[in-house]
Amino acid sequence: MHKAVKFSLLLILALGVALPIWGADPQETTPPAGGTETPAEEDPGHFRYDGYLSARYVYRKAEIGTQDPALTATDQDLYSQLRLDATQPLAQRYEWHVLLTARQDLDGNQDLTGYYPYEGIGDTGSSSSKGYLYEAHFDINHLFRPMSQLRLGRQAGTRDEPIFFDGLAADLDLAREMILVVYGGRAVHFFELDGTETSDRLWGAGTDMRLFEPTTLSVDYLAARDLRESDDSRLDRQIAVKIEQHFGSQWRTLLRGRNINGEPRDVRLRVLGAIKAAALDISTTYFRQIRTQNELSNETSLYFDVLGQSHPFHSLDLKVRWQPGQDYAVDVGGFRRELLEEEDETPFNRQFTRTYATLEVDNLLVAGVFTILTGEQWDSATTDVSTWGLEAGYASKSGRRPSRYSIGSYYSLYQYDYYLELGERTRARTYFLDAQVPAGEQFKFTGRFEQEQADQSNRVDGVDTFQTARLGVRYDF
Numbered sequence: 275m276h277k278a279v280k281f282s283l284l285l286i287l288a289l290g291v292a293l294p295i296w297g298a299d300p301q302e303t304t305p306p307a308g309g310t311e312t313p314a315e316e317d318p319g320h321f322r323y324d325g326y327l328s329a330r331y332v333y334r335k336a337e338i339g340t341q342d343p344a345l346t347a348t349d350q351d352l353y354s355q356l357r358l359d360a361t362q363p364l365a366q367r368y369e370w371h372v373l374l375t376a377r378q379d380l381d382g383n384q385d386l387t388g389y390y391p392y393e394g395i396g397d398t399g400s401s402s403s404k405g406y407l408y409e410a411h412f413d414i415n416h417l418f419r420p421m422s423q424l425r426l427g428r429q430a431g432t433r434d435e436p437i438f439f440d441g442l443a444a445d446l447d448l449a450r451e452m453i454l455v456v457y458g459g460r461a462v463h464f465f466e467l468d469g470t471e472t473s474d475r476l477w478g479a480g481t482d483m484r485l486f487e488p489t490t491l492s493v494d495y496l497a498a499r500d501l502r503e504s505d506d507s508r509l510d511r512q513i514a515v516k517i518e519q520h521f522g523s524q525w526r527t528l529l530r531g532r533n534i535n536g537e538p539r540d541v542r543l544r545v546l547g548a549i550k551a552a553a554l555d556i557s558t559t560y561f562r563q564i565r566t567q568n569e570l571s572n573e574t575s576l577y578f579d580v581l582g583q584s585h586p587f588h589s590l591d592l593k594v595r596w597q598p599g600q601d602y603a604v605d606v607g608g609f610r611r612e613l614l615e616e617e618d619e620t621p622f623n624r625q626f627t628r629t630y631a632t633l634e635v636d637n638l639l640v641a642g643v644f645t646i647l648t649g650e651q652w653d654s655a656t657t658d659v660s661t662w663g664l665e666a667g668y669a670s671k672s673g674r675r676p677s678r679y680s681i682g683s684y685y686s687l688y689q690y691d692y693y694l695e696l697g698e699r700t701r702a703r704t705y706f707l708d709a710q711v712p713a714g715e716q717f718k719f720t721g722r723f724e725q726e727q728a729d730q731s732n733r734v735d736g737v738d739t740f741q742t743a744r745l746g747v748r749y750d751f
Contacts, residue, residue, distance in 0.1 A: 585618035
C-alpha cells in the first residue's frame, strides 16, 4: 500500500479516537446521581456507524471475429468495496468517512505482450491485487465561526469536478445567503503510470450566493499542477460559473459555463419542469464543447489517454414523461450529438441521432409484474436503423428491501467501454438476465448475465460476441 494511503488511514483512525475524547465535556462522561448511566443512544458523544461491505465476482468471455477458430479470451475478477460513516446524531461535532475498494485479478494475466481484448487499467503494474482508497477524512463541525466544517485527509471532489486529494477543506458560512468552500492538497491519481503523483498538487475555492429568492449564483476556481515525464509540468486553471433559477415551484433552469487557461471550454443548459394538470414531466439538456479537448492535467482531462483528442461538438437531450396513472407511463424523447465539423468524427467522438418512445406498465395482469417496451430510431452518417428494446419481470413492492427479477434486450449503435482495448463497439445487441434478491434486513444478493453481439462491419470477420456474468453480495450495517 502506498505510504500516503497508510498515512491517511492512520491519521483518520488516530483523530477518530483522540479528538472525541479530547473534546468531551467531563460533565457529560460522569454518571448522574444514583449511579444510572446515560444510554449510549442518548449520550451526546455517542457515535453511530453506518455503511456497507460488498463483493462482486465478474466473469467475461469474448469471441472476436468469425474465423475458424475464432479468437477467444476470458477474464475473471473479484471486486470488493467498504463504506464506513461515523457520525454523532446528537452532538454532531465529529464525523469520519472511509471508502476503499480492492480488485483481485483471478486469472493472473499480467504479462500481456500480444492482443488481449480485456486488457485494461486493472492489468497495469506487477501485482494482481490492487487497492484504492477513495475517501478517508475526519470532519469537525462548527469548530468556530464562520467555519461550519473542516475536513482533513483523503477526499473526493468538494464541488462539481471529479477530483481526489490528500489535504484540507473548509466550509465557511460568510453570510446567511453565502457559503464559501476552500480546499487544497496533494492530488491523487489512481492510475497514473509514471509514478510522479506525489509531486502533483491542486487547490481551489467555490462559493454559492443567493442573489434573489429564486436565483442562486455559484462560482468555482480550480488549479491543478500535474508533473509529467521528463519533468514536464502542467498547470491548468479552470473557472466555472453556474446560475440556478426557479420559476415557481414546478420549473427551474441551470446554466453552467467553464473557462480553462483563459479560453472558453464548454457550456451546459438544463431545464426541468412539470405540468401537473397534464401529468407531464419535462427535462432537456443542451451541452456545447467549445474548444478542442487536448491533453490537460489529470483533473481536467481524466480519460485523455483512452479517448484521445476530442473535437468541438454540441448535443441536445430531450425527455417527456406522461404518467396519467399509477401503473403506467409513456416516455418520448430524443438525443442528438452533432460535431461542429463533420470531418472531425473519430472513435469516441461520433455524430448521431436517437429518437425513442417507451411504454412502461406495472402490475400487468398480476401484481408486481412489469414490462418496459421501447421503439427507437438511430441515424448516423453510415447507419439508419429502426430497432426495439424490451424488459419484463417481477418486482416485489413489499418490505424495506424489495426484490426484482427481469429479462430483456436493448440495442446500442455505439457501445463504449473506456477500460478495454476494444473501447468502442458498433451495432451492438445485448440480451440480459438480472436478479436482485434481499436476504433479511441487511443482506442483498445480485446477479446479472449479458450476451452482446456487435456487428463490426468495418472488418472482414464481422461479428464479435461478448458474454459477462456478475454475482454480488452486499451487507449493510
